[in-house]
Each structure stands twice: as structure tokens, then as C-alpha cells.
Amino acid sequence: MNKDELKSILDDVAQGKISAEDAAVKFKTEPFEDLGFAKVDHHRGVRQGAAEVIYGAGKTKEQILKIVLAMLEHGEKSVLITRMGKEAYEYVSKEVPIFYDELSKVGIAGEKLPNENKIGKIVIATGGTSDIPVAEEAALTAEFYGSNVFRLYDVGVSGVHRLINSMDELATAKVVVAVAGMEGALASVVGGMVDCPVIAVPTSVGYGANFGGLSALLSMLNSCASGVSVVNIDNGFGAGYLANMINKI
């Protein structure tokens, strides 16, 4: 709750427009709608510049549908759903128009933004083919919020010429998302080639001593390149959201 809202309510009280009691109630009840199992935050668009997103994992298909409907009814034009199982997609699609990408498990309920309005440039690079589902979660998220995305897949550091050959694309990016499993070195090499922020996404791709993504995570946190920061393992959404935020500054 920012200072302006606070002051405005206090002014109303001072001028007798609302009672102190009502003001207290106002503070308490406004910002979200309570569905019992979830508090849907309709003010977040104002507060954080983006409508709330539904994290599908751990929610039933019924819960997902209810939240989607609450958000659409409240005026949202489209709703992003991540980690959405195919079954949930099919359940929701019976009630609401919905785009669904099976690889990344991303759903977009309601209207889908036309591509022509996208702005800026985010390059999303992956070390290998198996990192693509996470990269697509990032890409679809950034596009959902209105950013242009350039996909640069399978450019892992063991064949560093593949990266160098894409120097032009990297050089014109406003922000780069580097998605890699195994040793996660992509972030460091890219970080040394560009002068824009690099968001590193470790993936759980690999086996054995990758320990579910720990290897790539530590690698990226210890990057010797400057301008690199890291999100959670497999967190394509987080990277796409942040990349869009930076891209739009």
C-alpha cells in the first residue's frame, strides 16, 4: 500500500467522507478476493505492474479454473498459467479459450496478445536441446508481458564457435537469459561477451553429480563474469518475468 493511497484514505477520514471504522475496514478488505483456498490479488497490477500469475503445480484443475474465472471476471484480458498439466489444460479449455504449449506446460487463458506489439529484445539461449522446455517457459512469459524474444537454442560452451557465430544477436539484446544444465558454463561465457544484464537459469538437465541442478546452480552463482544473476533451478517463469521487467525499463 503506497503512501498516496494511505494519505488519500486519511484525507477522506479527516474530511468526514468516511468514518474511521470504515477506513480500517477499507485497509483490510480491499486488495484481494478470498476464494477460501487462495487470495486473488486484484491490486497487484497497480502495485507491481503486472497481473498475478497462476503457478499451476500443487493446485487442482478445479482450483485453477476458479482462479482463472475470478481474474477474467475482474477485468483481466488474459491470464498466464505455468506448470499446468495437460489434464488441467483440457479441463479449463472447456470453459475458457486457452492457448497451451505442451513442452513448457504454459497456458494462456483469455485473449493472446498479438505478436506485432512486442517491444525491445530479449535473447534466450540454451546450452542444449533438453533445456528447451525451461527456455520456452521463459520465452512465453516474456512474450505474454509484451517483450520481443529471440530464441538461440543449443549453443553450449563445448562448441564455443556456435556462440561466437551468434555474436550479432547477443550484441543487440537488452537482456540475455542463459538457460543451461550440466556444468552451466553458458552464463559465464555469455556474460563475458555482452554488456547487458544476463539472467542465468540453471536446469535439472543432466545426471549423476549434477544433483538435480545443483551443479549448474553453483556454477552460475560463482560466475567469474560480471552482470550475471541467478534464479531458481528450472525457473523459466522467474527469468522471463524479470527479463521483461528489465527489457521494458
Next chain:
Amino acid sequence: MNKDELKSILDDVAQGKISAEDAAVKFKTEPFEDLGFAKVDHHRGVRQGAAEVIYGAGKTKEQILKIVLAMLEHGEKSVLITRMGKEAYEYVSKEVPIFYDELSKVGIAGEKLPNENKIGKIVIATGGTSDIPVAEEAALTAEFYGSNVFRLYDVGVSGVHRLINSMDELATAKVVVAVAGMEGALASVVGGMVDCPVIAVPTSVGYGANFGGLSALLSMLNSCASGVSVVNIDNGFGAGYLANMINKI
């Protein structure tokens, strides 16, 4: 080496201005100066938008001085040195004018930029008093590169009203750096209050099950707030560098 430079050299060859042999030599010898123990990268300012920084840990005072001199002689006006021990500072100060902050172990050799030219706004917040050395490393780094920094120290989440009272400062930031040890919850709470990028810096402050900063690191990586990314434990420099990069977009 970006495409323009590549093409320019190739053009010179094509027009007979330089021989193919010289071009190959050019590719090999230009970008850095070899001090034996270190390759000082004088092209980095061009390539990455910022001169190379000296990471003082693990370098002798003699090595630090040599690199500083090589950089100043090569035309840098001032050189940032992080993790610089007091002894190294005193050694270097005999040869070169140098600013030194003992708390954060940051040194700035050569000219120090006047404060009035700083632009934008970075808020650097800490959970507690013990996190300040890391925060100052971030703050001095960002200021070195020309960013305005607002310090908001000791606003840990166990007294959440302290944070809320600084809502105004947070709301006007272009980027926030959240520095915290122990449970590292500061990043999530701040992340939920602002709509700009939040760079989270876990610190090794704490004891027992904080496992040298692991607790804050995991906490920040798992942040439920969007727009948060993480750098290495105690990596104030990395956060300050990235914050400046975003602040200047």
C-alpha cells in the same frame, strides 16, 4: 570481439592495408596486456561498457599494484579494487592516490568521481547491521560506475513496519539491492512491495544452521516474489555492478 571489429580488420586485409599474417597477429595480441601472472584486458571497457576491476583476494599487494599501474598507464582514470586488505591498501597508497573503505575493503585508485554526476536511483537495503560491509561493497561499486545510491540499512523483516515506513524510497527506485543473512527473507518481502528488479545478495551473517550463507542463499533462490534474482553469497560487487547496469538502461 564483435562483428564490427571483425569486419573492419577483414576489410583492411581485403584492401591490402594490412597483410593476412598481420591480421592474425592482431587477433591474437591486441585485447590484453600480459603481466605474466595476469592478462589485463584493456578492451573490456569497449566490449562490456566498464573497465576491468581488480578482485584483490588471492593476489599479493605487489600484484595488485602492478595491475593498477598497468591500467592507469593505459588511460583508465580510476580503478576499482575489491576485497583489498588494509596492508595492500597501504602498499598501493605509497605509489598511487587511493580512496579506501575499511569496512567493505573497497579501494578506488586514481581519481574518484565527484558525487554530483551520479544518475538514476538504486536502493540498497540490509536486514541487519552486520550486513553493512557487503552492502557498502555494492554501494561503492555502483557509485564508482556513476549511479545514485540510497542506503536503507537494518530494515529486517522481523520488524516489517521499518520496511513499510520506507515505502516511498523503495517505490522510486529503478532497482533494489536486498542484502541479508540469516533467513534472507528481505528479498521476498521487498520483492512483493516494488515493481522494479530486485537483486538479492545472501550474506554469511549468522551462525549454526545458516551454514555460511547457504540458508539465505536458498531462501532467496526460492523467493515467492517475482522480479528477484540472486548473486553469490557476500558478492556485494556483483550486485552493485549489475544494479548499475540496470539503473543506466
Next chain:
Amino acid sequence: MNKDELKSILDDVAQGKISAEDAAVKFKTEPFEDLGFAKVDHHRGVRQGAAEVIYGAGKTKEQILKIVLAMLEHGEKSVLITRMGKEAYEYVSKEVPIFYDELSKVGIAGEKLPNENKIGKIVIATGGTSDIPVAEEAALTAEFYGSNVFRLYDVGVSGVHRLINSMDELATAKVVVAVAGMEGALASVVGGMVDCPVIAVPTSVGYGANFGGLSALLSMLNSCASGVSVVNIDNGFGAGYLANMINKI
């Protein structure tokens, strides 16, 4: 075995009411009934103020039913069963009246206590929707033992205004249970808002670097707020049992 019981038996021996041999036997055989695969502790109600509970995980449906019957036959009015699979519930329900909550996998065999006799006030808060199964295990346990429970779900710290809006409920609690996965910051923020004990329950909700709940666990153990203590990951029962204990002091 407390001092009074010990002295009473010794007195009986001293007065010749029972022989020394019988006393030794008494020490050995009284406190529990041996079902072969389990020793059911009928004295625990006396010793610890609460009847023994059946931890259903790792027990067959036949074993669960046998223990339930032994306890009911021994005079217990109702028996709490945690981590009870649906199949076990259906098996037991054929022999004994039983309440079952599928979400939290809690069963209550025998009589269910009427709600009107509940006392005190325990607030059980969760960071998100996915934490509710663990929270319900805590809530049903506390209610089973006679405590009033107020459920405050989906109030995670990335939207800290949701918590602040529930300040009234929190302020009147005798004890708060904070259930959260991911970064587990809920415990610290709540801990800073109330002056009663806070029992923190880390959950395994999340992915990647949450490492099965380790992230929330470390976060809660390192809480910078005072008055916070922690139980095992996903241990709703333990939190509910302890909350009831404190609520009834």
C-alpha cells in the same frame, strides 16, 4: 514412571501387600499392550496428557485397524490417525465409525468431539495454497485435542499487506502456527508481528533449490524474529500437537 507411582508400589511391598517379585513384574508389564508389531501405550494419556496417536505411514491397513481396536477397547473415545491412505480409511471404516479428511490424510476413529467445546485460539497461517494439506493436519490435530483454530491461508510474504490485514486475528492468538514452503519467510514476518509463540512448519512445497523443504527449514531455523521454533518438514501433526499444548497452558 513418575515418583508417586514408584513410591506407591514400594509402599505396597513394604506393607507386604505385594511381593518384591510381583513388584518387579509390575514395573515390567503394566504400561503397554504388546500387539507383536507394536507396543500400544495405554498409560501415555496419564503420563503425557494425551492418548497415543497412530502414525499411519509405513503401517498396513490391517495393522492400523488392530491398533485402533485395541485403543478403543481400552477405553479411548476417539483415536487420531495421521498420514492415512484412502485405502486404509476405507478398510477401517467398515469396522469402526471414522471421520476422514482426504486433503490432509487425517482420520479420526470413534467419536468426534463437538466443535462447541473448543477453547483458546490457535491461528494457523500458510504462505500459499499448496501448503494447505500440511496446515490442515495441524488444524485437525489441534481441534482433536480441544483447541479452537483460526485458519488464515495464502498470506505469503510477497504480498505482505495480506498479513497486515489479518493483524487482528494474529494479535488475539495464544499461539500461531506458520506453515510455508519455498523461502519460508512467513515465520519471520509473523514472528515480528505477534508476542506469542510461533511454531514454524517448513513444507516441501516448491521445486529446484528448495531441495525437498530444506530451503524453508533453514530459513525458519535462522529466523531473525524471537519466539519462533521449528518442527520437521511437513510435520503438521507435530505443530498441531504442540500448539494445543501451549494453547491449553
Next chain:
Amino acid sequence: MNKDELKSILDDVAQGKISAEDAAVKFKTEPFEDLGFAKVDHHRGVRQGAAEVIYGAGKTKEQILKIVLAMLEHGEKSVLITRMGKEAYEYVSKEVPIFYDELSKVGIAGEKLPNENKIGKIVIATGGTSDIPVAEEAALTAEFYGSNVFRLYDVGVSGVHRLINSMDELATAKVVVAVAGMEGALASVVGGMVDCPVIAVPTSVGYGANFGGLSALLSMLNSCASGVSVVNIDNGFGAGYLANMINKI
């Protein structure tokens, strides 16, 4: 900030006693005093039922003295300082009357509460002699806040008769603090003997595979006894604070 305070300020505004602007200022400036490196929270006594405590680790002796003076000047009669080095004690003692326990590194500046006013009963047990410094931190903290403490030291589970012989003391406690390193089994055994809350404090006592207290920590979190919760490794203060809170309910 609780509801009553909120409503009272709003009422003042409504009745014209203070302007809306002043109210907003009031919200922002009241609760703490800013020393630059620390925000001293003078309202916490009201909000949380106990004055703020100084965590000495990571603070210079000058910082500790400044906070102590700020608190005493603001009306606190005595101030608890934990993890206070001997040097800091000697520095503070020149300006302020102070009690200091070298073993636990606990200092109490200002008046020390007379022992006769202590209420309730907290039993603080340790597994061995080496756990005593942590136990004393807990004991002195609980006594500082006005609780009676019974010390039961060196009653580790490898000689379980020592514990059984103290059954009387345990049986009359309102809360027990179990302090143990190595395998940390004390919490489980005590937890099975009493019907009051047990606060378990793992210590870093031990070597090799105790991994700095991890062994005792995991042991206590996995306790098969009910009513046990855990604080951070070596966190005597946290246990003493919470024990006092429960003891005084």
C-alpha cells in the same frame, strides 16, 4: 502496528485532533530511532512484550555501547546483550554498570532484576558438560525476562538413569529446554517423559560427522516424541526467550 493503535490515530484525524499529513508522518517516524548503522526499536516492548535485545556478534564495541546508551536513555531499566566478547564487555563496563557471564558471553547492562521475583519453572537440561555455555545463554535470558530456571546439566541419554532420577524436577516444569550436541537424543527422551513443551537446542559440540551441529539438529527435528520443537544450532537466546514466553502464559 496493531488495530487499536491504527484506529486511535484514525479517530484523532477524524476528530480533527491531528491532520492527515501528521498522521502519515506519525506512521512513518515513530517506531524506531535511527542510529545510522542500526534502527533501535523502542516500540517493541509494546508490540512484542519484551524490549529489544542486542545480538553482539558482528557489532563493534562502539556500536554496542551506542545502542545500550540509546536504550537506557529511552527508559529501559536493563538491556540484554548476547554473544558479547570480553573486550566489548570491558569497553561498555567503563560507561555503564554491567553484569557479564564469560562462559555464555551474556551481558546485562543497567539494573539486574532481583532473583526473588522470578515466576513459573523452566528446566534447562544438557547432555554434557560442553553444552553448558549454550544452556547458560538460555538460562540467563529466561531469568532476565523474569522466569525461574532449574539447571539440570550433564544428563545425556547414554546414562539414562541420570535423567530418570530427575523425573521430579522434569514433571513440575512448565517448559523444558533440552540442550545437546553429538546425537542430540536428549530431546526425544525428555520429550517422552514430560507433558509440557520441550524446546530443543542442538549444539555444535562434538566432532567429525556432527558437521558443526547438523547431526543434533536433524536428530531433534526428527524426534519421535511429541511436543518438541527446535531452534537454531547453539541458539541459547532463542530457546530462553521462547521458554520465558511459554512459562509466562
Next chain:
Amino acid sequence: MNKDELKSILDDVAQGKISAEDAAVKFKTEPFEDLGFAKVDHHRGVRQGAAEVIYGAGKTKEQILKIVLAMLEHGEKSVLITRMGKEAYEYVSKEVPIFYDELSKVGIAGEKLPNENKIGKIVIATGGTSDIPVAEEAALTAEFYGSNVFRLYDVGVSGVHRLINSMDELATAKVVVAVAGMEGALASVVGGMVDCPVIAVPTSVGYGANFGGLSALLSMLNSCASGVSVVNIDNGFGAGYLANMINKI
């Protein structure tokens, strides 16, 4: 290959009974039979006092049968198979008489030793009901090799009177096997009650911060009781084998 065998072969060479070449061959080919996928060690009975055992996990049912047949043909009367799936049991049972315990997945192919010939006394104790499968693997192994086993199940430390009531059985054991998951405190408490070796078997029973048995493992390794040693998590066979070895000294 012990010294006597070595000297005997060398003597044969010296006396011309066998050639040097044959001796070299003898060293190489004698001790085991090569089935291609496994080298069955028929000399181990001589060398280690017990015939080789088949560890069933990771072997196909066909491989298990082939090894069983090779051993029986070579003169073994009965063969112990651990971690044997039900399907493998059924497959083998068509060709060879076999005893099978589904709970512990132990099979005994060939003759089963009559119980009356068992000697000594091994007490195998468990913390709870869920630890019984591991305990039975230990018990059946020790019985297979000819030891008497006394089973003392569900005597976990949170009800320490159950253990004390079995003092007689523990006091007459030559060796105790303590099987426990969760906090694994059983080993320490038992270790303090007896003056014979205690073999501790951590189990993976539990959840959350037990991390697959790590909690019990560390607990047992850090036992403050003397005379306690530890085998791998869930390694009932190892404990039973070693217990039999000690029991028969």
C-alpha cells in the same frame, strides 16, 4: 590367500610335485568360478568363515538362479539371498526349494537350518513398527548363520520405559542390533544400558529432514555411548552378519 596355502603350494613346487608354471596357474584360477556376469567365490567359506551371499538388488532373476545353482552344485547346503523381489523368488522357487520372507525380501534356497541348533544370543531391537523389515533382514541373516535371535520391536526412546522393561533381555545379550529411523536415538540409549557391542542400523524410515536416513545415520555415528558402531542405512544384512560373527566368538 593366507600364508599356509601359499607355503603349501611353494612346498609342492620345491618337492617337484607341481611345476612352477602350474603353481602360477593355480594361483590364478582356483578361487572362483566365472559365470561371465559374476565370479562366484567358492573359497570364501574357507577364507572368511561363511559362504558367499547373493545381493539380489540389481540382478535379474535369471542371474540369481544361475548363481544359486552354481553354489548348490558346488556343495553349499543353503544359500542366502537378500533384497530378492517377489518375482525373482517365484522364478527361483520353480527350480529349487526356497524359503521366502516377503517383508524383509530375504530368501533361503536349499535346506533351511533347524532352529534348535542356534547358539548364543543376539537381541535385535527396533524403534518403531516401520523398522521391522530391516530388522528381519538382520534377524534372518543371523539365524541363517546359526545364531539365536531375540526380537524386541517398537521400543523407541520416546517411551523409554518400554526399553527399561526389557532390561533383562538386553542384559543377557552377547551383542545387540539397534534398528531405528527418524532420530536414531535408540542406539545411544541402548548403548548406555548394556556392556556388550551394539551394532546400530539407521533406517530410511521417516520423512522431511530425515533425508533418506541421513538423520539416523549421523545420530548413530555421533553416539555418546561407547561400544556402538554403525552400518549403512537399511543394511540389515550387514548388521546380522556382523552380529553373528561377534556372537560366535
Next chain:
Amino acid sequence: MNKDELKSILDDVAQGKISAEDAAVKFKTEPFEDLGFAKVDHHRGVRQGAAEVIYGAGKTKEQILKIVLAMLEHGEKSVLITRMGKEAYEYVSKEVPIFYDELSKVGIAGEKLPNENKIGKIVIATGGTSDIPVAEEAALTAEFYGSNVFRLYDVGVSGVHRLINSMDELATAKVVVAVAGMEGALASVVGGMVDCPVIAVPTSVGYGANFGGLSALLSMLNSCASGVSVVNIDNGFGAGYLANMINKI
């Protein structure tokens, strides 16, 4: 891109054979074929002395087939596929002749090299029967590239005479691959017996405190024998590839 290739292109430019623009294009487009989801590297044979291999895990059967076809069409005679599921094998086998080993999940599409042309000698040893799948991945890889392989399976260190009996085979190897799970001691014992490089492959074989191969991995990294290096857990391919590389020097 090595110096000769670079110089050759530059020479062409200098002599006007190709324009600078074309040279830049050449640098960018030559080395790989872009299938959208993968960049197939046809120059790798030149650059690294071996054609690219397909890592089947995380790729769909359709993707695998497409890459195989692209490589065969580009002139490769045969293509190695590791971690290839049976379903993928069956799918590919409809279009291309393919050899498949179900145990190690290795496929070889196209021609299979005749065995008579193999050179050198690689000994591949395993600790037990369960390590054979990983060993076969190594063996088939080394054979694919033209090396002779001697298989020495089930020679774990608990029966050290089995290893000693194979001294002849070990002594004539140019490189040894030691494959072992559990305690992974095979690498150290073999390392002390030979004077050629030993490549250690930890496997995830085992249970409990082997933590998915961590035990063998640490063991091998800490080997007290010289000449031992380590690849990732279960990485038979990596060991076979490197062994072939050394064998062919």
C-alpha cells in the same frame, strides 16, 4: 576454429578470392547444421577427431531420428547414440539399420565397424555385476571409435585375489577404466597395480549412504593412488571416449 583455417580464409580475402562480407558469413554459417531444436556439428570430426555423438536422454525419438539422418546424410558412416530408450531404438530401426544393446542402452546407427580393425588395449573392470551396464556403455563407445577392449567384470576389492589373478591383463593395458559403485575402492587398488592412466567411473549402484553415487565419487576423487582421474557418476560414455583417446595416442 584453428589458426590454419583462420589464416586460409584471411588469405582468400587478401587475394580477393572472397569478399570480407562473405568471409564473415563463412565464419558464421559453416560449422553446424541447424535443425531448430539442435545444432548438428559436422566440423567436429575435424576439430576434435571424432564425430558428434547423440546423447539420447531428454530427446524424443523423433528428434533422435532426425539427427541420425542429418549425420548419415552428411557423410558419417555410423552414429553412436547413448542413453537410448528401447522405444526410440525401435522407432529409429524402422528407418535406419541399427545395432542396439539393451543393457547399456547404446545404439549404433549405420555401419558397425568390424572387430578385427580394433587397436591397442583398454581394460574395463567392474566392482560387481550391477556395474556392468555402465561398463558396457564405456566398452561399446571405445570399440565404436576403434579400440580393443578387454572386459574384466566383478573383481571388487572385497575379494582382492580376483584382481591379483588378473594382473597379466592389467599389466598389458594402455589404459584402464575402473567402474564401481558402493565404496568405489576399485580405482585405488587398480591404480596402485598398474603404471598406465586409470579412468574411474563411479556408479549409482548401492543404497542408503551411497547417496546416488556420491560415495563412490568422493572415494575415487580422493584416491591415494596416482594416475587416477574421474568422470561423472554413471558416465560410461565419457570414460570410453577418453580411454579411446588415450589408447590411440
Next chain:
Amino acid sequence: MNKDELKSILDDVAQGKISAEDAAVKFKTEPFEDLGFAKVDHHRGVRQGAAEVIYGAGKTKEQILKIVLAMLEHGEKSVLITRMGKEAYEYVSKEVPIFYDELSKVGIAGEKLPNENKIGKIVIATGGTSDIPVAEEAALTAEFYGSNVFRLYDVGVSGVHRLINSMDELATAKVVVAVAGMEGALASVVGGMVDCPVIAVPTSVGYGANFGGLSALLSMLNSCASGVSVVNIDNGFGAGYLANMINKI
């Protein structure tokens, strides 16, 4: 407290020799002497077959001396002190005759048992020279309790012939203690060569990925040899105590 003692006291009560009250007191006060910071257990010799030992780490020299004196006064002829710093040794030696081994930090206060009375045979083997301090702690402990010890040092598995050459000594041992750091393979190789119990002691000797002894610990827990059990890292005392226990059966 064993059954005989219990029955004997009860009999005394039954026969009026002592009152019930006195019996209760007897139960409570007999078994140990309370020094305030330690409860010295004078009954342990009866209960566990060995007098209590002083673990010197974490105790002041004054505390150690007080416990030594209390034990000698209570009739002990000699007292074993482990992890005793040199300063503590010198302090104690002024009051009591004491033997001290600086390498292993073992002290024996009072009389030292003459070597001729030692019985049985324990072989204590080490992997290298750096493991000797831990081995000596084991050896001196076992000798203190009356066992014969044969030292077999620096026989690590990378030179397996050194071990084979000591086959005679190993073959005649009643129990073997295998002390090793780094990869800890000694336990497995020895375990495969003997048919008596092997007690494995991992040491913290090594660097890097030995992680303070974790490598050797996991290696030994996962030993593929039967008859091997493990004590804590660097726990020479525990191994020596248990070896003596088994040696004397």
C-alpha cells in the same frame, strides 16, 4: 540399573531392612557424584564393564583435574583421558602421576597397567602416516582396558602388496581396526581378507573433496565387504573401546 539391583533393593524393603522412602532416595542418589558441571558415574564400571572415561575436548584443565581426582578418590586405579591438550596434561601432572602421548593426545592418570597382562589380539592398521594419531588413540585405549595390540601402519590400498605381506598378522587377529582417510578403501580390502570383525575409523586426513572425512566415512559405510562397521570420523577412542570389548568376549 539392572534387574538384580532392582530386585535386591525391593527385597530389602520387603524385609523391612530399609524403608520405602530410603529406597526411593537410593534410586535417585546412588549412581553418580555431582560435581556441578559434571555427573561422575561411579556405577558405570558395574553397569558397563568399564570405568567412565574423560573426553577432554571442551573441558577446562581445572574441570579435568577435578573429575580425575573424584574418580581416583572413588577407588579407580587409573583414569583414561582423551583429546587432552598439552596444557591440561601439564596442569594435571602437577597433582597426579600421569602418562601422556602427545601425538594422540591420550593421557592415563594414576597407575598404568603393565604390558604383560594384556590378552587377545587386536590389529590396528592405517592407510598412511598421517592416520597414526587416530590409530594411537585406539591402540592406547584398547591397551588401557587390557588388550594386546599389534600396530600395522602405512599399509594403504594403493600398494596392496604391503597389506598382503601382513596377511599372517591379520589372520590371527580377533578383531581388526582399520584407520584411513582419503578414500578409506582400507576397510573394504581388509574386510575381504579376514574372517573377524573389522571396525572402520574414517579420518579427516586429506583435502579438497574429502570434506573433512566425509569421503572416507561414506566409503566405509558402503563397504562391499561383510563384517565391517563404522565409528565417527577420527573416533580412535570409540574404535579402541569396542575392539577391546569384542577382543575380550
Next chain:
Amino acid sequence: MNKDELKSILDDVAQGKISAEDAAVKFKTEPFEDLGFAKVDHHRGVRQGAAEVIYGAGKTKEQILKIVLAMLEHGEKSVLITRMGKEAYEYVSKEVPIFYDELSKVGIAGEKLPNENKIGKIVIATGGTSDIPVAEEAALTAEFYGSNVFRLYDVGVSGVHRLINSMDELATAKVVVAVAGMEGALASVVGGMVDCPVIAVPTSVGYGANFGGLSALLSMLNSCASGVSVVNIDNGFGAGYLANMINKI
């Protein structure tokens, strides 16, 4: 002991040249000299192609000198000592001519091989300046055994052009040693640029989430490049020894 030696001794016995008893003695006493605290292996030169090396860490200066003397007296011309403290160097230098490199703590007692006889080519690359001590341990070891070494220091992947500029040197290496801390990506990038074996040495250089070298270690184990294997953290000696072994094939 290889087959030829075995057969030769057996032949001597068969021909009556030595008795069976003497042969057994021969097997036992020949291969090493027992200094009490160490068994010096004079046969290792024969068995493994290189004389034994002294690992200085954990040995006293007196022990190091004694082993050096024993080896020189036994005919070694020079002895390599790693991890040798300066004090030990000074102590040894009084008795024996010795070369000492303070940075890498490597000593070479006796004659130092002239540089002109070195053969082959090993490239040793480091990511940064702080990795040089480990790299020098590798370089001096390889040179000690007669290999040519090319040092390529401070070529970390964040400035990938530095590596590309050294392509010529890399392309002509017979084996490359890649030494790097932090994220350890050097091994993968180099591994993709060369077609010879790459030995990766993770270093403990870095801070925070590098966890003492774990980050670089995992990174290197998970390298997506083929032909890469890994030695222990900071194990320069191991890498140099193995590189020499491969270089000399």
C-alpha cells in the same frame, strides 16, 4: 608384484636355488623399507614407472627428511615433495641440496633434471591468477618426470577471446591441464576446442557458494565436453603426474 617376478621366484624354488621358506620371506620383506611411521616403497619405480613421491602435508619435518634420505640412499637421484611447508624446506635444506618453489610449496631434493631433456607438450591453463599455485604444483610435477610444459595462465572463460587467441598452443598439446576455481567452466570450453585429453583440476579459489571448491568440482564432473576427466580439488600433483603419464605414451 607382476607375474614375471612371481614366476621367477617360483622357478628359483623349483630349481632348489632358494627354499620355500625363503621365498615366502622374500614375498614379505622385499618391496618396501619400514621406517616405523612409513613404509617406503623402493619397488614402485619398477611397478609403476615412477619413484614414490612424498606428500608433505601431515608429516613432520623430521619425518620428511628421514624419507628423503632413505630414498636417496636407495639410489633415487631426486625426490619430489609436495605440500612442503617453508619450515620443512629449511630443515631439509641443511642436509640435502633442494630446490623449493614457495608459491606451490613443491620441493625437489637431490639433483634437478636439466630442462633440455623434456619431451612432448603439456599445456597447463588457469582461469585466474589465484589458481597459479595449484597450476605450478602440476607443472613442476610434470617437469620433474621429464615432460615439457607450456603455461597459459589467466585465460578464464569470461573473456573467451583470451583462450581463442591461444588456440595454437592448445592445438599442439598432447594433453591439457585445466585449472580453475569459481564456476570451473574452463574445462568445458577448452574440452570443446581440443582433441586431446583434458585433465580438469577444480580449485578452492572463490568464496561463498563455491563451498571450498565444490562448485568447480561439480561443474567439471558435469562437463558437456568429451575427453575431460577430473582430479581432486587443488590436486595439482595428481594432474601433473597423470598428464606426464599420458604425454609420454
